[in-house]
Amino acid sequence: MKCLYSFKIIMIGDGNVGKSCMLYRYINGLFPLKIYCTMGADFRNHILEVEPGVRVQLQIWDTTGNEAFWKHQLVQPHIPHSAGCLLVFDLGNRESFRVIERQYTEVCNRVNPYTVLFVLVGHKCERKEREVNQEEVEQFASALGAPYIEASARTGHNVAEAFELLTRRIYQGYLSGEVSLHERWGKIHKDKPAENKTNKNEPAENNKCCVL
């Protein structure tokens, strides 16, 4: 079955919060034995069925949380065209929670004038030690208008759910008109010439696959 839509998703969060492990777990179904610090950004493709017969091609970008890379513009160029963003912090690291507030603002500025939908992820939730309490996370999530989910790449708890929640949000937002995607993303039209395009959500004919 062919994909009807393509969405770009980006993972943002401080260094060491576990973004790469989350992505690895989602794509491979395992916790990686060894993981290296992400240099700049890297992506993986994945296909998800959002409702019976409707498949979405996802391009998921894993970015480094390393401040130096942000400052040297190695992460920010990957943000535009993203329809969705997983904001990941480590429940056992207060500083990582503080960092996503700033990164959230940068993502919003970078995708402008397009819309990006967020899911907030409290990661490494299998550990007992916590530095961020439930109430403040929920307050933050509600201020962003984003769902909050706790996940663990180590156990696999809620990892697929986080990606799927975000993808379904984008899909529903796209259908309802809440989200306007960059013209290279969204519905994949095989038979409609670009000049007949009336909706800016719809991609041009020569951009119908996942390209940056």
Ligand SMILES: Nc1nc2c(ncn2[C@@H]2O[C@H](COP(=O)(O)OP(=O)(O)OP(=O)(O)O)[C@@H](O)[C@H]2O)c(=O)[nH]1
């Ligand atoms: N306890 C626990 N540790 C985890 C989990 N996921 C990842 N880790 C550990 O957290 C560390 C950082 O994981 P990464 O996936 O490299 O983190 P990252 O956010 O991609 O880091 P950067 O590439 O520096 O941005 C590693 O030592 C992982 O083993 C988890 O669910 N639970």
